[in-house]
Amino acid sequence: MKMNYVHHVGLVCSDLDRSIYFYHDILGFKFQNEPTGWFEGPELSNGVGVPGAKLRQVSLWVDETTTFELIEYADRADLAGKPVPNNHLGAAHVCFNVDDIHKTKAELEGKGVKFYTDVNVVDEGPLAGWRWCYFSDPDGLALELIEWAYYDKELHEAAAQEYLKNRPSLSSLKPLF
Numbered sequence: 268m269k270m271n272y273v274h275h276v277g278l279v280c281s282d283l284d285r286s287i288y289f290y291h292d293i294l295g296f297k298f299q300n301e302p303t304g305w306f307e308g309p310e311l312s313n314g315v316g317v318p319g320a321k322l323r324q325v326s327l328w329v330d331e332t333t334t335f336e337l338i339e340y341a342d343r344a345d346l347a348g349k350p351v352p353n354n355h356l357g358a359a360h361v362c363f364n365v366d367d368i369h370k371t372k373a374e375l376e377g378k379g380v381k382f383y384t385d386v387n388v389v390d391e392g393p394l395a396g397w398r399w400c401y402f403s404d405p406d407g408l409a410l411e412l413i414e415w416a417y418y419d420k421e422l423h424e425a426a427a428q429e430y431l432k433n434r435p436s437l438s439s440l441k442p443l444f
Contacts, residue, residue: 275326276361277336279343281406283323286337289405293378296327299334305341329363350407360401360409368398368414375402393426395419 280286283302290296307321315322321341326334351358365371368386376382383401390396398414437443 273333275334275336277338278361278404278408280337280339280404280408281343281348283325283337283339285405286339287325287327290327290335290337293375293380296329296335299326299328301325307341335361350403350409353409358409360411362399362411362413365412365414368400368412371412372400393423 287302291298302325303323305321305323307319311322312318312320317340319342322338324336324338326336329335353360372382372386380402383403386398386400388398396415396417396419398416399411401409401411404410
């Protein structure tokens, strides 16, 4: 089995039109498809695993192969209107690779985007070469910028093999399924 690439990342938003302003107008993603109308039915409910699902969506191009899907559910289960905190099971974030993180961060700040911190620099350990910082979309969903200043492929491949030789046995962990 081989996974070719990430086709799309999907996020649930509270207001599709507002999110389009953010991802299209501020981040600059182009439309892959126009926003859908509301749709529902048993096939959709079964397909997304949400009883009585009613939703609308849009897909936006991140680059030539990857799209970003935004989904607004008519009846959304949430935590009093707040996103799932980053340390909760099921939380996720999307990270965008950029050529110049300082320039990109400054451009986004000029458009009103607030970042959690300044650019974080990592020059030791498994993430050596990372330059990263987090920010949020209008719903508070975590997004990240990363600039990969350098990457030592041989070092990381050797370290990954070492991990695989010494990792805990599968039988000592919670069952996968």
